[in-house]
Amino acid sequence: MPAAQFAALAARSAEPSVMLRRFLALDALVTGANAIAYLVAAGPLARFLGVGSGLLLELGVVLAVYAGAVGWLASRERPAVLPVRVVIETNLAWAVLSCVAAVLWLTPSTAGAVWTVLQAAVVAGFAALQYVSLRAGR
Numbered sequence: 001m002p003a004a005q006f007a008a009l010a011a012r013s014a015e016p017s018v019m020l021r022r023f024l025a026l027d028a029l030v031t032g033a034n035a036i037a038y039l040v041a042a043g044p045l046a047r048f049l050g051v052g053s054g055l056l057l058e059l060g061v062v063l064a065v066y067a068g069a070v071g072w073l074a075s076r077e078r079p080a081v082l083p084v085r086v087v088i089e090t091n092l093a094w095a096v097l098s099c100v101a102a103v104l105w106l107t108p109s110t111a112g113a114v115w116t117v118l119q120a121a122v123v124a125g126f127a128a129l130q131y132v133s134l135r136a137g138r
Helices: 003-011 016-040 042-049 053-074 081-104 110-136
Strands: none
Touching (some): 016 042, 016 110, 042 110, 053 081, 081 110
């Protein structure tokens, strides 16, 4: 199945701008939920994931701001190409850096290592769906 057809099926719309807005909105929702979890439960999550609670708090703030910006972009009738590209590239960078950090800088628990890879895959998936939707609209 071609990527554009998969994106249309996933978004339940063949209209590229609707697909893009839905994938941006879902990205904002998931990122916002992650931010809230990190901000509200930094201590318990830090122990479970094997990382510092300060790191989770900082990530929570960054993710909250990012989720707000992506949500705002999703609310536009026709999101501008440049900001969407920034979101796609940021998502790809996040996915790569998450895996690099887990291997080189952090010493996460097993749950933390699994979480890092899973969330990186989800974020990379958002980037791919957003990219396909953006290309379909051109």
